[in-house]
Amino acid sequence: MNIKIKFFGQHKEELSKSELNIDVDSNCNISDLIKILIKGEPKFSKFNSYAVAVNLNYENFEYILKNGDEVAIIPPVSGG
Amino acid sequence: MNIKIKFFGQHKEELSKSELNIDVDSNCNISDLIKILIKGEPKFSKFNSYAVAVNLNYENFEYILKNGDEVAIIPPVSGG
Amino acid sequence: MIDITKNEIVLNDYMSFKNEPDSGSLLFFCGTTRDNNLNKKVKYLEYEAFEEMALIKLNEIRKLAISEWNLNKLEIIHRIGIVDISEISLLIIASSPHRNESFRAIEYVIDELKKSVPIWKKEFYLDGDAWIGSHDNPN
Amino acid sequence: MIDITKNEIVLNDYMSFKNEPDSGSLLFFCGTTRDNNLNKKVKYLEYEAFEEMALIKLNEIRKLAISEWNLNKLEIIHRIGIVDISEISLLIIASSPHRNESFRAIEYVIDELKKSVPIWKKEFYLDGDAWIGSHDNPN
Numbered sequence: 001m002n003i004k005i006k007f008f009g010q011h012k013e014e015l016s017k018s019e020l021n022i023d024v025d026s027n028c029n030i031s032d033l034i035k036i037l038i039k040g041e042p043k044f045s046k047f048n049s050y051a052v053a054v055n056l057n058y059e060n061f062e063y064i065l066k067n068g069d070e071v072a073i074i075p076p077v078s079g080g
Numbered sequence: 081m082n083i084k085i086k087f088f089g090q091h092k093e094e095l096s097k098s099e100l101n102i103d104v105d106s107n108c109n110i111s112d113l114i115k116i117l118i119k120g121e122p123k124f125s126k127f128n129s130y131a132v133a134v135n136l137n138y139e140n141f142e143y144i145l146k147n148g149d150e151v152a153i154i155p156p157v158s159g160g
Numbered sequence: 161m162i163d164i165t166k167n168e169i170v171l172n173d174y175m176s177f178k179n180e181p182d183s184g185s186l187l188f189f190c191g192t193t194r195d196n197n198l199n200k201k202v203k204y205l206e207y208e209a210f211e212e213m214a215l216i217k218l219n220e221i222r223k224l225a226i227s228e229w230n231l232n233k234l235e236i237i238h239r240i241g242i243v244d245i246s247e248i249s250l251l252i253i254a255s256s257p258h259r260n261e262s263f264r265a266i267e268y269v270i271d272e273l274k275k276s277v278p279i280w281k282k283e284f285y286l287d288g289d290a291w292i293g294s295h296d297n298p299n
Numbered sequence: 300m301i302d303i304t305k306n307e308i309v310l311n312d313y314m315s316f317k318n319e320p321d322s323g324s325l326l327f328f329c330g331t332t333r334d335n336n337l338n339k340k341v342k343y344l345e346y347e348a349f350e351e352m353a354l355i356k357l358n359e360i361r362k363l364a365i366s367e368w369n370l371n372k373l374e375i376i377h378r379i380g381i382v383d384i385s386e387i388s389l390l391i392i393a394s395s396p397h398r399n400e401s402f403r404a405i406e407y408v409i410d411e412l413k414k415s416v417p418i419w420k421k422e423f424y425l426d427g428d429a430w431i432g433s434h435d436n437p438n
Contacts, residue, residue, distance in 0.1 A: 006349070008347060008349055008417065008419060009347055009419035009421070009430050010419075010430040013430075053349075053352060053417070056351060056352045056355055058415070072349055072352065072417070074349070074417050075419060075430065075432070076432035077413065077414070077415065077416060077417055077418060077419060077432060078413070078418070078419055078420040078430070078431040078432030079346065079348070079353075079377060079388075079389070079412050079413060079416050079418030079419070079420065080330050080388070080389050080409060080412055080413050080418075080420075086210070088208060088210055088278065088280060089208055089280035089282070089291050090280075090291040092208075093291075133210075133213060133278070136212060136213045136216055138276070152210055152213065152278070154210070154278050155280060155291065155293070156293035157274065157275070157276065157277060157278055157279060157280060157293060158274070158279070158280055158281040158291070158292040158293030159207065159209070159214075159238060159249075159250070159273050159274060159277050159279030159280070159281065160191050160249065160250050160270060160273055160274050160279075160281075171314040172311050172314045175310040175311045175314050178331075178385040178386070179329065179331040179385045179387075180385070181333070181334040181384050181385055182333060182334055182335060183331060183333060183385075184330060184331055184332070184333035185328070185329070185330060185331070186328075186329040186331055186387075187326070187327065187328050187329070188326065188327040188329075189324070189325075189326050189398070189401075190318065190324070190325040190326070190327075191323060191324060191398065192317075192318040192322060192323055192324070192325055193323070194320070194321060194322060194323035194396060195320040195321055196321060245320050246317040246318045246319070246320055246322075247317070248318075248325075257333060259328070259330065259409065262328075263402060263405075263406060266402075267402060270398065
């Protein structure tokens with residue numbers, strides 16, 4: 001399955017990219033995706049605190065991904 | 081002693097006057113002044129709830145008046 | 161700044177300034193004439209003030225609020241005379257480093273103003289009028 | 300109305316309307332760039348948003364606030380990009396029959412916005428910069 005990952009703020013800056021496409025096996029949840037992400041982007045391992053949204057909704061790390069899902073990694077927000 | 085009394089809002093409207101000069105004896109306090117006021121202006125007796133300011137400061141009813149004091153009868157305020 | 165004015169309060173007149181550089185919060189409260197009260201249709205309001213004393217009381221409230229919440233700016237403008245529906249009777253502007261202070265200060269000013277500042281409101285209805293705030297024997 | 304905009308937020312643009320006839324309270328909150336934070340001199344801020352999602356979240360917050368406090372109006376405008384000192388990053392306007400609802404609603408919107416709306420702030424100092432809100436290992 002193909003998953004699109006979006007990065008923002010400090011993540012985007014640190015990884016020097018705003019998007020990434022990753023192929024994952026079926027039954028992959030978000031925790032699994034993060035492990036795969038860190039293998040390809042070791043710099044991401046320094047980040048401990050972020051939320052994840054799938055197709056514009058916040059989801060927990062057990063969420064099972066579907067082909068074509070867009071996963072946004074959300075650093076701690078600080079609008080206002 | 082001469083005391084000037086100022087009326088506002090519903091009092092001014094009811095008595096059809098905004099000011100009144102009253103002669104009182106020395107040692108007259110505000111309670112005494114109100115009794116004298118009601119004798120001259122019986123319509124004022126219908127009002128139960130008001131504060132009193134002497135020379136622009138709120139004072140209690142035991143306040144002893146001095147010659148030339150300006151006494152403002154303050155109906156319940158409702159600014160805003 | 162404190163003001164009691166017979167003129168219409170026009171918000172744009174107060175919007176030309178930028179916030180203070182060391183403020184992160186700027187809050188504007190407008191009290192406006194509502195077209196109804198206690199199930200009666202209101203045509204307009206009329207405010208009367210004991211101006212000399214009201215200015216003193218507003219200044220006292222302002223100074224207390226500025227020192228209590230460490231404000232960079234606090235302006236209180238109260239209109240008197242006839243105030244039509246939707247027009248502003250009271251404008252309060254507060255500026256502070258953080259937002260909580262602006263909110264608390266403006267709520268304090270309104271509460272205190274309604275307790276101690278000699279300003280009176282009369283509501284005009286389709287079929288009469290009434291002074292607000294009085295618990296005295298009605299006519 | 301909800302908006303996320305790259306343009307400067309000019310208060311006068313939002314001041315031309317009169318308050319709703321059945322409202323007695325109109326409250327404007329402006330969050331502005333402060334020239335200091337945590338004892339550092341701030342030169343300017345830069346905001347970034349995940350706009351598509353931020354608009355959805357702001358709309359959810361707005362709907363909840365309107366129904367919770369029975370507001371007649373609630374507008375939320377957030378600026379993104381560079382925001383200079385004293386300029387407005389966040390404008391919230393609330394209108395309600397009584398004042399308490401306007402105050403509670405705006406405080407609620409700010410609190411929720413700071414919890415769940417994907418917008419990020421970077422502070423630029425004389426000697427560097429920092430993303431705000433992060434508790435991750437610093438560089």
